[in-house]
Amino acid sequence: MNPTGLLEVTAVRRVTPRTVRVTFTGDGLDQLEPWPDQQLKLLFPPPGHPVRLPSAEADVMRWYQAYLEIPEDQRPVMRSYTVRSRDRDTIDVDFVLHAGPAGPATAWARRAAPGDVLGRYGPDPAYRRPLSTADTLLCAGDETAIPAVATILSEVDNAVVFLEVADAAEEQPLPGEVHWLHRDGAEHGRKLVEAVRGAALPDGSAAAWLAGEAATVRALRRHLVGDRGWDKSVIEFTGYWRRRLTQDDAPTPEDLADAAEKLGDSAGWTGN
Structure with a gap:
């Protein structure tokens, strides 16, 4: 499947x-092979301009270089999202x-309507990761992690x-087995970290899938390792996101350290 293309909104609810939840259709989506935690880049057009797609499609690095070469006033804003579900030639x-x-993605979503058009890169099978084979899979995140967790739960029956x-x-x-934690005005991430710290997991091997606000994910990971x-x-x-920062802001030292470690772990994730 061509990883680059246009998406047209068919429903919003x-x-x-x-x-x-926005339903999109587009060329090639009917060829999309499903897998858990399937991510793609959405391209939001700047005001007054149609979506302009990068010309290069050979691989993600050359595609991204072509994206940066689009004149700044015409360059779409790029954000990462997870496919919630798919049905033949549509994705949610x-x-x-x-x-x-509101950032550009939230502002767009608030006014989205059938007929609106975005660009996309992905989902790309090169970024597909196998699910853990451990006895227990701990999944933890905030509301931004729900789409990915839903797809993981469709494939496994050993998740907490x-x-x-x-x-x-x-x-x-x-x-x-889903434990819902309500902030109800509390600091973002505090209840999630407390709940994971206090969780009694089943005996046997265990692995974790963590996603959401970056500092919270970092705290969860430090707890599991340390x-x-x-x-x-x-x-x-x-x-997935950073408090008081967007994807357009420069990475922090912690972001760079996380990225370096993820690259180091890219050879595989078995959870054994």
């Missing part, structure tokens, strides 16, 4: 007060409407899940 993507000033959301209205139907003695190789982790 609120699945919770703070989550908008969930947009969390974060509080505070902790999800922190704003309040009870943000829960979504998910199978399996307090529980887990090997780093059994922990899959991704900081």
